[in-house]
Amino acid sequence: MKINSSDFRVREEHEVNLRKWPTSVKPVYKSKEQYQNLLAEHVAQLSSMQQLLYASNRHAILLIFQAMDAAGKDGAIKHVMSGVNPQGCQVFSYKHPSPMELQHDFLWRTTRDLPERGRIGIFNRSYYEEVLIVRVHPEILRSEGLPGASHDEKTIWRHRYRSIVDLERHLYGNGTRIIKFYLHLSKEEQRKRFLERIDEAGKNWKFSLADIAERKFWKHYMKAYEECLSATSTRDSPWYVVPADDKANARLIVSQVVLDAFAGLKMSYPKASAKRRKELLSIRRRLVK
Numbered sequence: 110m111k112i113n114s115s116d117f118r119v120r121e122e123h124e125v126n127l128r129k130w131p132t133s134v135k136p137v138y139k140s141k142e143q144y145q146n147l148l149a150e151h152v153a154q155l156s157s158m159q160q161l162l163y164a165s166n167r168h169a170i171l172l173i174f175q176a177m178d179a180a181g182k183d184g185a186i187k188h189v190m191s192g193v194n195p196q197g198c199q200v201f202s203y204k205h206p207s208p209m210e211l212q213h214d215f216l217w218r219t220t221r222d223l224p225e226r227g228r229i230g231i232f233n234r235s236y237y238e239e240v241l242i243v244r245v246h247p248e249i250l251r252s253e254g255l256p257g258a259s260h261d262e263k264t265i266w267r268h269r270y271r272s273i274v275d276l277e278r279h280l281y282g283n284g285t286r287i288i289k290f291y292l293h294l295s296k297e298e299q300r301k302r303f304l305e306r307i308d309e310a311g312k313n314w315k316f317s318l319a320d321i322a323e324r325k326f327w328k329h330y331m332k333a334y335e336e337c338l339s340a341t342s343t344r345d346s347p348w349y350v351v352p353a354d355d356k357a358n359a360r361l362i363v364s365q366v367v368l369d370a371f372a373g374l375k376m377s378y379p380k381a382s383a384k385r386r387k388e389l390l391s392i393r394r395r396l397v398k
Contacts, residue, residue: 112137112365117349119342125335125350132295133354137361144357151364152192158371159193162227165376169224169285172367173232175241176292177330178320179302180353181360182233185292189364193229202233211253215239215269216276226284236276237289237337240269244333245326270340277346287346288370290363291338292353296327 119125138144162168174182190198201222210218216236224230243249244266277287306316323330342348349366353359381389 112362114349114366114369117351117362117366119338119348119350121343121347123339123342125338125342127293127331127335127350130293130350131352132293132298134352134358136355136358138357141357144361147361148188148357148364151361151368152189154368155190155364155371156192156194158368158376159197159229161376161378162229162371162374163194163197164227164378166227167284167376168374169226170229170367170370171224171232171280171285171287172229173235173237173287173289174292175234175237175290175334176353177294177299177327178323179299179306179315180292180294181356182292184356185290185360185363186231186233188360189367190229190231197227198229198231199224200231200233203235203238206253215253216272220276223280223285236273237341240266240273240337241330241333245329266336267340270337273341274343274346277341277343281345286370286374288367289342289346289348290366291334291348291350292359293350294353296324298354299324 136144138147162170174186176182186200190200199222201219203219206218219232219236222230222232243253247262250265280287303316303320306312338348338350349362351359351362351366
């Protein structure tokens, strides 16, 4: 089965209803061995593309991962990007903002970490937390020190969506290609993964009582995600809703989407000028003596 990236893409101005987006689809692999071979192929291609990205030095790639707890963000990043040169790739994870970060606008802390041209940046959670967890827990918003009028629930989310879209449009115009993944996990699969984290000693460190507390807000999170995806998926910076109940399948889908995005850049290695070629030939003659 061939992976068609467009099957998972949220169209611009499409009103998302996550109940209509599957958390599981037919696997694109037939065995564990085939999965490993397919992923290895994707990883090798990504490694080559990353080198070309660095050499051409015209674009930056920003991958954004958002999901509910236990959806597999860390695993997807680890496996899909395993073959990329660490010098050309940086991963940033964002948790509760620090006191210093709270003194700035909500886009400030992630803007500092944007990738430069020729590199890949990965955000494990991102500025989108400001319209997701902050929306589900408005007490966080009240701690951000905003002017009184900015707390108006009728306008703040609309304003933040607009700020995000404007930022991404600006970045696109300056060479950064943003690919956004929402790993779509079912509540039942999350329950199973939480039980694994409790039952397997090596996974105990991954589990927190706060994870269980957040399950109570599942419907609120789904609504926040639906409105976020609907408002911020654009032609140039799209969201991809990736079925995440099968981790292996999700990794293959993510890697294919990234490969397709790279292919769309139509990159090539810089060609040496006649003067540079003459210089290289001169150096070569000296080396072969």
